[in-house]
Amino acid sequence: MxxxxxxxxxxxxxxxxxxxxxxxxxxxxxxLVGLAVxxxxxxxxxxYEPFVEWAGAGALIPVSGFGNSIVAGMLLEVxxxxxxxxxxxxxxxxxxxxxxxxxxxSGVALLFDPKH
Amino acid sequence: MEKSAYExxxxxxxxxxxxxxxxxxxxxxxxxxxxGGAICxxxxxxxxxxxxxxxxxxxxxxxxxxxxxxxxxxxxxxxVYDCLAERGGMGAxxxxxxxxxxxTAAAMDFKREGYLLxxxxxxxxxxxxxIVYGLVGGFVVTLIxxxxxxxxx
Amino acid sequence: MAQKRMGAQTIxxxxxxxxxxxxxxxxxxxxxxxxxxxxxxxxxxxxMQEATAEKAERKMLYQVIQExxxxxxxxxxxxxxxxxxxxxxxxISSSYCARDLGIPFIGIYGAxxxxxxxxxxxxxxxxxxxxxxxxxxxxxxxxxSERQFxxxxxxxxxxxxxxxxxxxxxxxGILTHQGEGPKITHITFGKVVDLGVKQPDLLGAAxxxxxxxTLCQHFADTNTTPGDxxxxxxxxxxxxxxxxxxxxxxxxxxxxxxxxxxxxxxxxKPHQRAGAGGSGxxxxxxxxxxYVIKEMYQGKYHKILALATGALFSPLSYQQGDxxxxxxxxxxxxxx
Numbered sequence: 001m002x003x004x005x006x007x008x009x010x011x012x013x014x015x016x017x018x019x020x021x022x023x024x025x026x027x028x029x030x031x032l033v034g035l036a037v038x039x040x041x042x043x044x045x046x047x048y049e050p051f052v053e054w055a056g057a058g059a060l061i062p063v064s065g066f067g068n069s070i071v072a073g074m075l076l077e078v079x080x081x082x083x084x085x086x087x088x089x090x091x092x093x094x095x096x097x098x099x100x101x102x103x104x105x106s107g108v109a110l111l112f113d114p115k116h
Numbered sequence: 117m118e119k120s121a122y123e124x125x126x127x128x129x130x131x132x133x134x135x136x137x138x139x140x141x142x143x144x145x146x147x148x149x150x151x152g153g154a155i156c157x158x159x160x161x162x163x164x165x166x167x168x169x170x171x172x173x174x175x176x177x178x179x180x181x182x183x184x185x186x187x188x189x190x191x192x193x194x195x196v197y198d199c200l201a202e203r204g205g206m207g208a209x210x211x212x213x214x215x216x217x218x219x220t221a222a223a224m225d226f227k228r229e230g231y232l233l234x235x236x237x238x239x240x241x242x243x244x245x246x247i248v249y250g251l252v253g254g255f256v257v258t259l260i261x262x263x264x265x266x267x268x269x
Numbered sequence: 270m271a272q273k274r275m276g277a278q279t280i281x282x283x284x285x286x287x288x289x290x291x292x293x294x295x296x297x298x299x300x301x302x303x304x305x306x307x308x309x310x311x312x313x314x315x316x317m318q319e320a321t322a323e324k325a326e327r328k329m330l331y332q333v334i335q336e337x338x339x340x341x342x343x344x345x346x347x348x349x350x351x352x353x354x355x356x357x358x359x360x361i362s363s364s365y366c367a368r369d370l371g372i373p374f375i376g377i378y379g380a381x382x383x384x385x386x387x388x389x390x391x392x393x394x395x396x397x398x399x400x401x402x403x404x405x406x407x408x409x410x411x412x413x414s415e416r417q418f419x420x421x422x423x424x425x426x427x428x429x430x431x432x433x434x435x436x437x438x439x440x441x442g443i444l445t446h447q448g449e450g451p452k453i454t455h456i457t458f459g460k461v462v463d464l465g466v467k468q469p470d471l472l473g474a475a476x477x478x479x480x481x482x483t484l485c486q487h488f489a490d491t492n493t494t495p496g497d498x499x500x501x502x503x504x505x506x507x508x509x510x511x512x513x514x515x516x517x518x519x520x521x522x523x524x525x526x527x528x529x530x531x532x533x534x535x536x537x538k539p540h541q542r543a544g545a546g547g548s549g550x551x552x553x554x555x556x557x558x559x560y561v562i563k564e565m566y567q568g569k570y571h572k573i574l575a576l577a578t579g580a581l582f583s584p585l586s587y588q589q590g591d592x593x594x595x596x597x598x599x600x601x602x603x604x605x
Contacts, residue, residue, distance in 0.1 A: 002160055002164070003157050003160050003161070006153075006156045006157050006159065006160035007153035007154070007156060007157045007160075008153065009156070010152050010153050010155065010156025010157070010159075010211065011148075011149040011150065011152045011153025011154075011156065011207070012149065012153075013152065013210060014148045014149060014151070014152025014153070014204075014205075014206045014207040014210045014211070015145050015148050015149040015152070015206075015207075017148070017206035017209070017210050018144050018145050018148035018149075018205050018206040018207065019141075019145060020206075021205060021206055021427070022139040022141055022144055022145075025468060028206065028209050028425075028426060028427075029242060029245060031206065031209075031210075032209060032210065032214075032215075032245075032246050033245050033246055033249045033250075035210065036246045036249065036250035036253070037249050037250060037253035039250070040250055040253040040254035040257055041253060041257050043254070043257070044254065044257030044258055044260070044261050045257070045261070052177075056160050056163060057156045057157070057159035057160035057162075057163050057180065058153075058156045058160070060159065060163070060177055060180065060181070061155065061156045061159045061180075061181075061184060061211045061212050061213075062152075062156075062210045062211055062212075063210055063211070063212060063214070063215055063246060065212070066212065066215065066246070066250055067250040067253065067254060070250050070251055070254035071254040071257060071258050074254060074255070074258045075258060075261075078258070078262065083262075086255060086258060086259065086262075090251050090254070090255070093174070093178070096178045096181065096182060097178075097181050097182070097185060097212065097215075098247070100181075100182040100185045100186065101185050101189070101215065101216050101219045101220075101243075102219065102239070104185060104186045104189035104190070104216065104220070105189050105216065105219040105220040105222075105223045105239060106223060106235070106239075107189070108189045108190060108192060108193035108220050108223070108224070109193075109220060109223035109224045109227050109235055110227075111193060112193035112194070112195070112224060113224065113227075114195070114221070114224050114225055114412065114421065114422035114423050115195035115422070115423070124464065125464050125465040128464040128465065128466075128478065129464075129465060129466075131513060131516060131517075132466060132471065132474045132513065135474070135509055135512050135513050135516070136431060136471070136474075136509065137430045137431065137509065139429075139430065144427075192423050195423060197423060197425055198422070198423045198424060198425060198426070200425070201424075201425030201426060201427055202426075202427055202428065202542065203427075204427075205427035206427075208425045209425045209426075209427075214425045217423070217424065217425045218424060218425065220423070221420075221421040221422070221423035221424040221425075222421050222424070224421065224422075224423055225416060225421035225422055225423070226421070228320070228321045228322075241421075242420070242421070242424065
């Protein structure tokens with residue numbers, strides 16, 4: 001069942017973005033930024049976390065999950081440090097994603113050249 | 117004179133709009149759904165595998181994201197991810213593997229201008245805005261939430 | 270008015286210079302396209318065993334120039350001037366190639382119209398007795414252009430149906446009075462025309478008004494009609510741009526019918542995933558130096574008008590919200 005939900009929700013988010021891409025002049029960069037901000041907003045008003053609980057990877061993997069993770073980290077750190085947490089928390093959860101992206105991207109870039 | 121130039125431009129804009137081919141909506145949406153859904157299903161399998169280990173919820177999510185990011189980078193290196201995106205469109209761009217692809221693709225490309233000022237400086241040329249506006253947006257939303265609910269909320 | 274002028278924008282040559290030699294070179298994707306049989310040299314590896322796409326483009330250009338010289342009895346030192354351009358910033362492909370050649374170099378930039386711009390300037394020099402032999406060469410490379418104008422190669426981008434694929438290749442021609450070859454009889458240098466297209470994936474649409482403007486001006490200046498030519502070859506409007514071009518020309522009162530071909534729209538086959546077709550400095554250059562010249566020797570065409578179009582913009586200008594300007598230059602090549 002969790003596989004079905006992941007497929008339907010994750011695919012659904014991508015399909016909605018495709019509809020926007022095909023029907024507007026927005027580039028994919030615009031859409032990805034919009035989706036990340038949307039995830040952050042939904043995280044801020046407390047909707048995205050339950051959504052991830054329910055849909056699993058279908059909500060975690062789209063880039064909206066990245067926006068939500070930024071807010072989730074801030075909220076975690078705010079509990080611990082107060083207002084300072086707004087700054088220390090930004091990369092609390094997303095830091096892992098960014099660090100792994102930088103490390104894997106650097107490693108791959110050392111090994112491979114562009115092809116097509 | 118000014119007005120006629122303006123009219124000529126807007127008339128031509130209409131001609132351009134009329135001649136712009138319509139995207140294959142149904143095919144594009146179906147492929148985006150399929151590719152995006154498949155990546156998320158794969159991620160769910162990874163998620164379930166990590167859930168079997170004695171990890172906290174946050175650690176499971178983190179490990180899943182790192183795995184998909186690594187896969188995205190490797191598939192990009194093999195020269196396959198752009199082909200996947202050419203067909204799957206947003207289905208390949210929206211998942212975190214696509215985020216990883218933007219960083220890896222930029223790193224591979226700008227490597228030619230040197231490791232420091234090329235690869236190092238320009239790695240986030242596409243992914244940068246997502247991080248910047250995700251963070252700024254998240255900051256503003258969290259600030260507003262705290263203003264209303266207080267720090268303990 | 271100057272003796273060799275005709276109408277508002279056209280130059281007519283008293284002693285029409287001849288294209289005594291031409292050479293073309295391109296990669297495997299171009300070989301598989303519709304003009305594949307007209308390309309002299311096919312390189313299997315578009316990167317040319319070089320470390321970067323920019324170096325590869327330069328090497329293609331150098332090689333095609335050597336091949337064009339080899340078809341004549343001329344040495345590098347016999348060439349008075351080398352006129353060339355390409356798409357890369359500060360036309361580095363042409364200027365580094367010129368460094369290796371040691372021929373006096375006149376660098377030009379007309380985006381994808383550079384080949385005809387160069388042919389026009391070269392013909393003026395030869396006709397005016399300012400030069401005996403002039404070399405014209407242009408090049409483009411998919412990887413190098415994609416990096417400069419668009420995105421990293423491996424990025425997850427779904428191209429729009431209207432976007433075009435930069436041709437990886439190079440072409441060269443030698444103009445002189447000595448020897449035999451198709452003659453350049455007229456050149457119509459075009460105005461920069463901008464009807465406000467802003468999207469960089471609609472380059473064909475941005476260039477179509479310029480192509481139509483130059484074509485109609487050419488007909489008016491030379492008092493000719495489409496019936497006077499065996500072929501009107503535009504380049505690189507692409508499938509959408511050529512439709513708009515035909516619409517605009519029809520509004521001006523000319524029907525082109527089957528006489529019109531667009532090198533961009535025809536360059537690749539439908540299954541090659543090239544969007545609206547080919548583009549780049551090599552696109553119409555391969556069309557003229559490959560397809561047209563070879564078909565002229567075969568007797569299929571006797572008199573043609575080649576109308577090369579260029580989109581004059583940079584990534585900086587469109588990011589700042591400027592619209593994309595177009596230009597088109599027309600050249601009449603006559604083998605009768």
